[in-house]
Amino acid sequence: MIEVKQVSHRFGDGSTGLDGISLRIAAGEFVVIAGANGSGKTSLLRHLNGLLKPDRGSVWVDGLDVTRNLCTARQRVGMVFQDADSQIVGETVADDVAFGPQNLGLPPAEIERRVAHALAVVGLAGASQKRPHLLSGGEKRRLAIAGILAMQPKVIAFDEPFSNLDYGGVRQVLAEIVRLHTKGHTILVATHELEKVIAHAGRLIILQNGRLVHDGRPQELLPIVERYGIRQPWTVRMGKKVDSWLN
Amino acid sequence: MTVYAALMAALTAVGALIAIPIGPVPIVLQNLFVMLAGLLLGARWGAASMGVYLLAGALGLPVFAGGSGGIGRLLGPTGGYLVGFLPAVLLIGVVSGGKTRFWMRDAIAVAGGSLVIYGFGLVWLNHITHMGWDRALAVGMLPFLPGDIAKGVAAVLAARSLRPRLAWRGRP
Amino acid sequence: MAELTAFGYQPRQSFLHRCDARVKIGSLLIVSSAGLYARGWGLLVLTAAAGAAFLCGRQPLWRTLRELRWFFILLAAILASRAIFTPGRPLVQVFTVAVSSRGLVDGVLVCWRLLLIVLSAMVLAATTRASEIRAAVQWFFAPVPFVPEKRLGTMLGLLVRLIPLIFGRISEVRCAQLARCVDCRKNPIYRMRVLVVPLMERLFDAADELVLAMTARAYHENRSGPLLQAGRSDWLVLSAIAAAGLVAVIV
Numbered sequence A: 001m002i003e004v005k006q007v008s009h010r011f012g013d014g015s016t017g018l019d020g021i022s023l024r025i026a027a028g029e030f031v032v033i034a035g036a037n038g039s040g041k042t043s044l045l046r047h048l049n050g051l052l053k054p055d056r057g058s059v060w061v062d063g064l065d066v067t068r069n070l071c072t073a074r075q076r077v078g079m080v081f082q083d084a085d086s087q088i089v090g091e092t093v094a095d096d097v098a099f100g101p102q103n104l105g106l107p108p109a110e111i112e113r114r115v116a117h118a119l120a121v122v123g124l125a126g127a128s129q130k131r132p133h134l135l136s137g138g139e140k141r142r143l144a145i146a147g148i149l150a151m152q153p154k155v156i157a158f159d160e161p162f163s164n165l166d167y168g169g170v171r172q173v174l175a176e177i178v179r180l181h182t183k184g185h186t187i188l189v190a191t192h193e194l195e196k197v198i199a200h201a202g203r204l205i206i207l208q209n210g211r212l213v214h215d216g217r218p219q220e221l222l223p224i225v226e227r228y229g230i231r232q233p234w235t236v237r238m239g240k241k242v243d244s245w246l247n
Numbered sequence B: 001m002t003v004y005a006a007l008m009a010a011l012t013a014v015g016a017l018i019a020i021p022i023g024p025v026p027i028v029l030q031n032l033f034v035m036l037a038g039l040l041l042g043a044r045w046g047a048a049s050m051g052v053y054l055l056a057g058a059l060g061l062p063v064f065a066g067g068s069g070g071i072g073r074l075l076g077p078t079g080g081y082l083v084g085f086l087p088a089v090l091l092i093g094v095v096s097g098g099k100t101r102f103w104m105r106d107a108i109a110v111a112g113g114s115l116v117i118y119g120f121g122l123v124w125l126n127h128i129t130h131m132g133w134d135r136a137l138a139v140g141m142l143p144f145l146p147g148d149i150a151k152g153v154a155a156v157l158a159a160r161s162l163r164p165r166l167a168w169r170g171r172p
Numbered sequence C: 001m002a003e004l005t006a007f008g009y010q011p012r013q014s015f016l017h018r019c020d021a022r023v024k025i026g027s028l029l030i031v032s033s034a035g036l037y038a039r040g041w042g043l044l045v046l047t048a049a050a051g052a053a054f055l056c057g058r059q060p061l062w063r064t065l066r067e068l069r070w071f072f073i074l075l076a077a078i079l080a081s082r083a084i085f086t087p088g089r090p091l092v093q094v095f096t097v098a099v100s101s102r103g104l105v106d107g108v109l110v111c112w113r114l115l116l117i118v119l120s121a122m123v124l125a126a127t128t129r130a131s132e133i134r135a136a137v138q139w140f141f142a143p144v145p146f147v148p149e150k151r152l153g154t155m156l157g158l159l160v161r162l163i164p165l166i167f168g169r170i171s172e173v174r175c176a177q178l179a180r181c182v183d184c185r186k187n188p189i190y191r192m193r194v195l196v197v198p199l200m201e202r203l204f205d206a207a208d209e210l211v212l213a214m215t216a217r218a219y220h221e222n223r224s225g226p227l228l229q230a231g232r233s234d235w236l237v238l239s240a241i242a243a244a245g246l247v248a249v250i251v
């Protein structure tokens, strides 16, 4: 599904974003990418839909080279950004969700259908004529998810989906992510707050200084994550199993 | 309002410094922001924002396209366009302002403002280079006309979406 | 883009760095206006003055010239245009293109003037702190009616503060839109509108926030700025420049 081959990226000012990362993600996986601030989580996600181009190595989605098939890659790999506000384009909630499908050049009837469906999925159907800026933090994030869903991506990548959200907001968004996963989407979540999401993940990837240092099952990696500047879920510290925030 | 005027001045500066790859060629958005300064802030504050921009540039802050140069930039061959921002924004503010908001007025204002910028720009270009009016027109106006028309339309449309939100937020 | 925030200021120890900002700005104005009128010998006098200032400010020549690379292209264009399009006795003729001697002399003169002014302005920018420039601007505009000089100073400060913020916001908004395939759309008007509206909306929010943060730190316009002090040497510099300007215009 997704294949990252020996990707390195250096920013214009000389700082290293990624350093020789290789990984392979199969369809239907739920992967958490963890690491301290500045470890390269955002940079890695941005390579998956061609927002950043690798200096060395290559990224493949469904057997297509991302840098040569930007539009397809962006449609297949939807991305929900760290800052939900910067994603808002439209003047109403429905307008905003329609932005992506319109860009894809779909017929109006199809766009309407997709918008209605995406809004229903994230539970914002009643707010479709509201102004996006008046939504709450959790609702804005769900709106961003709807905007991505309307493009019908196979993979959905979340960059720090829980930042700035209160307890209720986190639960709303988390429930959304889990529901999308059960519906068959491949899910990638970049975060440093493992506690909130790791109970649902099948795989944990740890980054440090732009390098991939661990890739394995959460149960095996959780005992050592604190070495990489990531906080361990408290239940693990207490010697118990991780607990879902949805319970 | 002070901070909004400073914001438009800063946007004008950024507009000069980066070209954004949209459309067939990368587009320099500077004129777009100049027009928006007039449409959104009105004559008085729009002119204030352009005044601050030009002053900052004259004093050597690298806010003009293609690097620094301070007051020499304003006197150089392309300086007329920069100086023209000020009367252009005044004109745009005056023409588009008033009680009734009507898109025709915005459009006329933007077109007039652009002509003012070209007027100042071409007069000075011709004065410095002695190239003659026909050549000045060919070098200093015609190649930029299509882009400027697109920017003018975009400015009018953007102003229409932005105005209600500016009014809504209350002015400090 | 980091250089943008600092007025091109180069911290060094030199006479010019210690000089009063008002004197430096005044000198720049004198050199610029005199430079526009001076010819031949007058320009030479001014160039000598500016050159002295350049050496005195201990500026790296190479870096300065590189900063000006675009300007040199413009200058070359002016020279060519003047030389070709000024009517006069042809000096050299290549096919239909004739270079007149009067045009050539004129062109060199114009380029010289512009270069002189640009270099002087760069010396000012490199040797004067932003806060000093702001204070000097406030001082200059204090006697001017209808210009609230304190507010002007505040706006200059905000301008400098907002530019890097805008760069950040532009790249954020652009990334988010690219992820939703905005580049499948070819209509530039649509693209501009869709970029500019959310961008400016977010920037207005950010500007409001900035005002709140400044108010929270008790910002008001009558705040204490850097002290401007003109000593004997400053007056000496100003009179020397004024004399040079006068000579330049008269000669």
Ligand SMILES: Nc1ncnc2c1ncn2[C@@H]1O[C@H](COP(=O)(O)OP(=O)(O)OP(=O)(O)O)[C@@H](O)[C@H]1O
Pocket: A011, A012, A013, A015, A016, A017, A035, A036, A037, A038, A039, A040, A041, A042, A043, A044, A192
């Ligand atoms: N546009 C940029 N220009 C220069 N350096 C950058 C840029 N973006 C990121 N970096 C650098 O690249 C490194 C990785 O950044 P990245 O944003 O991928 O980290 P992150 O893991 O997402 O961090 P965070 O948890 O803070 O979001 C950091 O050291 C950062 O300073």
Ligand SMILES: [Mg+2]
Pocket: A041, A042, A043, A082, A159, A160
């Ligand atoms: Mg990040």
